[in-house]
């Protein structure tokens with residue numbers, strides 16, 4: 001017999017499936033091997049802006065949790081991304097993905113070439129987690145229910161269609177398969193436990209739909225970045241492009257930019 005808990009789980013899984021960004025035209029082209037090197041580099045560079053803000057939003061969520069058990073659980077996510085020390089963690093692995101694709105890490109770290117729509121999408125997600133209650137902030141992370149699948153698809157596509165990217169660069173995606181499974185299992189259990197009323201259930205579903213929109217908008221911005229003049233349009237010629245030190249570097253992310 002279906003209970004409120006199983007009904008909510010079904011609703012959440014349906015949103016995570018139907019509105020996930022694996023259906024976005026840019027991801028469809030990526031997975032079909034149709035992206036040019038310039039497009040793939042542009043994605044890696046812009047997605048780094050998302051990656052580096054994930055631990056920031058997880059710190060905002062951690063501050064809302066009221067038991068040691070829950071805070072420990074969320075601190076582990078921060079450590080997954082930041083590592084226990086320099087040279088470790090998901091952010092470092094994403095920088096190595098960039099290097100494997102011919103992007104100097106300083107170009108990613110400067111943030112100068114991130115397109116405006118990506119900044120807005122990431123800001124939207126961080127601020128959502130800053131302002132909403134734990135139920136909504138944790139529910140927003142449930143896109144990760146679909147993330148392990150897209151990681152496996154991506155590893156396969158990169159190996160098959162983009163051999164110019166060095167294999168070691170794919171370690172980020174390999175690690176995220178298990179991390180995503182564990183994170184989404186934990187987060188789903190919390191959301192199903194915390195949602196006590198139909199209104200709570202609706203808020204959780206809406207939070208997840210919002211997060212799907214964040215990921216979709218991010219890809220829209222990356223997809224359309226070469227149709228206009230402006231920052232982010234010069235990511236085509238690998239290392240050494242003079243955009244690195246060009247105008248716009250003052251847009252780079254400084255400490256505390258997103259908090």
Ligand SMILES: O=C(O)c1cc(C(=O)O)c2c(n1)C(=O)C(=O)c1cc(C(=O)O)[nH]c1-2
Pocket residue numbers: 054090140141142143144146147150176215
């Ligand atoms: O490449 C992707 O498609 C993808 C999607 C998602 C997601 O579904 O939110 C995340 C990630 N990657 C990812 O690497 C990651 O660390 C991550 C953390 C979170 C989150 O909301 O806490 N989502 C995701």
